Amino acid sequence: xxxxxxxxxxxxxxxxxxxxxxxxxxxxxxxxxxxxxxxxxxxxxxxxxxxxxxxxxxxxxxxxxxxxxxxxxxxxxxxxxxxxxxxxxxxxxxxxxxxxxxxxxxxxxxxxxxxxxxxxxxxxxxxxxxxxxxxxxxxxxxxxxxxxxxxxxxxxxxxxxxxxxxxxxxxxxxxxxxxxxxxxxxxxxxxxxxxxxxxxxxxxxxxxxxxxxxxxxxxxxxxxxxxxxxxxxxxxxxxxxxxxxxxxxxxxxxxxxxxxxxxxxxxxxxxxxxxxxxxxxxxxxxxxxxxxxxxxxxxxxxxxxxxxxxxxxxxxxxxxxxxxxxxxxxxxxx
Amino acid sequence: xxxxxxxxxxxxxxxxxxxxxxxxxxxxxxxxxxxxxxxxxxxxxxxxxxxxxxxxxxxxxxxxxxxxxxxxxxxxxxxxxxxxxxxxxxxxxxxxxxxxxxxxxxxxxxxxxxxxxxxxxxxxxxxxxxxxxxxxxxxxxxxxxxxxxxxxxxxxxxxxxxxxxxxxxxxxxxxxxxxxxxxxxxxxxxxxxxxxxxxxxxxxxxxxxxxxxxxxxxxxxxxxxxxxxxxxxxxxxxxxxxxxxxxxxxxxxxxxxxxxxxxxxxxxxxxxxxxxxxxxxxxxxxxxxxxxxxxxxxxxxxxxxxxxxxxxxxxxxxxxxxxxxxxxxxxxxxxxxxxxxxxxxxxxxxxxxxxxxxxxxxxxxxxxxxxxxxxxxxxxxxxxxxxxxxxxxxxxxxxxxxxxxxxxxxxxxxxxxxxxxxxxxxxxxxxxxxxxxxxxxxxxxxxxxxxxxxxxxxxxxxxxxxxxxxxxxxxxxxxxxxxx
Numbered sequence: 001x002x003x004x005x006x007x008x009x010x011x012x013x014x015x016x017x018x019x020x021x022x023x024x025x026x027x028x029x030x031x032x033x034x035x036x037x038x039x040x041x042x043x044x045x046x047x048x049x050x051x052x053x054x055x056x057x058x059x060x061x062x063x064x065x066x067x068x069x070x071x072x073x074x075x076x077x078x079x080x081x082x083x084x085x086x087x088x089x090x091x092x093x094x095x096x097x098x099x100x101x102x103x104x105x106x107x108x109x110x111x112x113x114x115x116x117x118x119x120x121x122x123x124x125x126x127x128x129x130x131x132x133x134x135x136x137x138x139x140x141x142x143x144x145x146x147x148x149x150x151x152x153x154x155x156x157x158x159x160x161x162x163x164x165x166x167x168x169x170x171x172x173x174x175x176x177x178x179x180x181x182x183x184x185x186x187x188x189x190x191x192x193x194x195x196x197x198x199x200x201x202x203x204x205x206x207x208x209x210x211x212x213x214x215x216x217x218x219x220x221x222x223x224x225x226x227x228x229x230x231x232x233x234x235x236x237x238x239x240x241x242x243x244x245x246x247x248x249x250x251x252x253x254x255x256x257x258x259x260x261x262x263x264x265x266x267x268x269x270x271x272x273x274x275x276x277x278x279x280x281x282x283x284x285x286x287x288x289x290x291x292x293x294x295x296x297x298x299x300x301x302x303x304x305x306x307x308x309x310x311x312x313x314x315x316x317x318x319x320x321x322x323x324x325x326x327x328x329x330x331x332x333x334x
Numbered sequence: 335x336x337x338x339x340x341x342x343x344x345x346x347x348x349x350x351x352x353x354x355x356x357x358x359x360x361x362x363x364x365x366x367x368x369x370x371x372x373x374x375x376x377x378x379x380x381x382x383x384x385x386x387x388x389x390x391x392x393x394x395x396x397x398x399x400x401x402x403x404x405x406x407x408x409x410x411x412x413x414x415x416x417x418x419x420x421x422x423x424x425x426x427x428x429x430x431x432x433x434x435x436x437x438x439x440x441x442x443x444x445x446x447x448x449x450x451x452x453x454x455x456x457x458x459x460x461x462x463x464x465x466x467x468x469x470x471x472x473x474x475x476x477x478x479x480x481x482x483x484x485x486x487x488x489x490x491x492x493x494x495x496x497x498x499x500x501x502x503x504x505x506x507x508x509x510x511x512x513x514x515x516x517x518x519x520x521x522x523x524x525x526x527x528x529x530x531x532x533x534x535x536x537x538x539x540x541x542x543x544x545x546x547x548x549x550x551x552x553x554x555x556x557x558x559x560x561x562x563x564x565x566x567x568x569x570x571x572x573x574x575x576x577x578x579x580x581x582x583x584x585x586x587x588x589x590x591x592x593x594x595x596x597x598x599x600x601x602x603x604x605x606x607x608x609x610x611x612x613x614x615x616x617x618x619x620x621x622x623x624x625x626x627x628x629x630x631x632x633x634x635x636x637x638x639x640x641x642x643x644x645x646x647x648x649x650x651x652x653x654x655x656x657x658x659x660x661x662x663x664x665x666x667x668x669x670x671x672x673x674x675x676x677x678x679x680x681x682x683x684x685x686x687x688x689x690x691x692x693x694x695x696x697x698x699x700x701x702x703x704x705x706x707x708x709x710x711x712x713x714x715x716x717x718x719x720x721x722x723x724x725x726x727x728x729x730x731x732x733x734x735x736x737x738x739x740x741x742x743x744x745x746x747x748x749x750x751x752x753x754x755x756x757x758x759x760x761x762x763x764x765x766x767x768x769x770x771x772x773x774x775x776x777x778x779x780x781x782x783x784x785x786x787x788x789x790x791x792x793x794x795x796x797x798x799x800x801x802x803x804x805x806x807x808x809x810x811x812x813x814x815x816x817x818x
Binding site: 147148149150151152153219221281282283284285286287288289290291292293294296299300301302303304307308310311312313314315317318319321322 | 673674675676677712713715716717718719720721722723724726727728729731733734735736737741742743744745746747748749750751752756758759760761762763764765766767770773776778780782784788800804807808811812
């Protein structure tokens, strides 16, 4: 049985754009139509490469003294002859085209498990109807949340205005990801990204509601804050991961890492700004103030004695701050 | 007696009992004449009566001549008095007493520029000056950054040092290095309401001015005793005297409100401060200690532990709440029923009307509290609770202060159950850096209610000890009850 070689045309990101099976040698590669493999690249010679098999079964690639030459990918050195041992591969650059040569004895990796947790979810979002439902759900829950904050009697104008703002936010966010998708994978997949955004907004609103209930029921503003920031980091990471999964075909682990880093970075910046703001001296006071109509019977309460007992502990903290001494503003002599 | 000011600046201070009054610019010349006139009485006439040998030499012509001049001298005196009587009263007072009023400035040391301008007046011949504490407060709080100076009419300046302060009455005694100056006496009794008084000082640093007004008694229901004086007193006149027609100090200019409502520190507070034993030279730390002790002593008297428990209550909706706690609290109420609003609110606020000045941005000794009942028939419980939460979120306190003087607020939040009522509460406090042991406290509470109705209340206390603040806050919370 004779040797079989597969010549694969790759795009810049390593995706296969075409594959040609070569089973008779020597075989010619070039722009000319007489070649076994035709490369439609004006920087490639009509007859550019000759493929042959040596006595040991290795594939031998020879440059046919071409104008622009042949290079091994990631090397600037022109080559005249390149030998691919049995079971190996070579990635060559001819003109502006990348060719990958593999023999039929090339060992491929075993099958990977289902790539991500979101694969079924992503497939659902491929369905435009389901994506639309997710988006409408996301928009609706946001409008509902904003409607709770309106204390005026006539609220339709506010609701319309708020809905428009939300629509713009959704359009910008989804548009951004679709645009990236088009750049990377030559398709927009707008509805898929819209569906992902809708689901994410539902989850985020739920998170903030749960966070408020944590603060209300446990009377623990700090705990609620930690819960809120952690939850946001996780959900935002997953949101980015979902968008990236739709868009890219790189490894799932890398995508997850990138998403988590971006999300943690955003939360980090928010925390830093918040902490800088808190360090600033201010006479203004903001209290933990969440009150809810449900679950009053489960609210963790203390007696006045316990509350004022804790208040006494504040004194030590304040005295320590006062001990640091007045922060005199030094005026430099002119 | 009359004396030249030390240092030969040219300023002449008139004796307080001098029978004449002159325009200020002719003081030196006329004063010299008058002194000579006074001196001419006793020392030269005694030998004339003892030396009998001289008498036979008197001729009739000489006797007539002497008699004529004697009669002329007697006659001229009432004539001059009548002329003087014809001068407007304010002009007379100004001419007579203006030289006892001084301009005080507090200068920033690095730039050499004035930071505060105020007025003061001499109260003894040794250069002791009375002014407001608030005029020289920067010097007390930041002695390394400021110095105080007395500015004489000619523009020369003299150094001033602080002798004593009374922060409750906003008074300070300061010392100028001058001797034998003319000075004001302090009135021993309060004038009748309607008495015409004259206030002097340096408004806006545009020169010594006199303002005429009427005494309207002590401020009613005030925490700190102040005279209500109807006259337009302006900034820069702080620390200046307000005197009666006899030149006795009735009060010290301290503050104003509105067009012509002004306030004076009563004269007896000046007397008390002057009578305090002179404890020797004091450093800046001693003054801070004095101020702290004065505030503590004051709060023990006025902000008793039972202040809130023993005060009146007010009913708002189904709640009974602290109302007018004592006569020195003023309470106001209002309600809101706006057409476009889907809720109604009833507000009730009470506050002490006065405060202790500590620095430009910082005051002490104020108690304020406010209640707000919010109800809505239209909102769903979620919307109502959102509104209620937003209303509770921020404080309405008016406490100013900067980082040099106070720490940041530290807060403790919680949900407190007292009997059947469950409160969302927040207790925030900050400490004074210079006056250690004093704190500002903000306490806020909201009743958790299952209906579309909620009550929130806030208590703000400034410049009290921590223990006092906690006791008052506990009492405040205890006073909130629910009634059918």
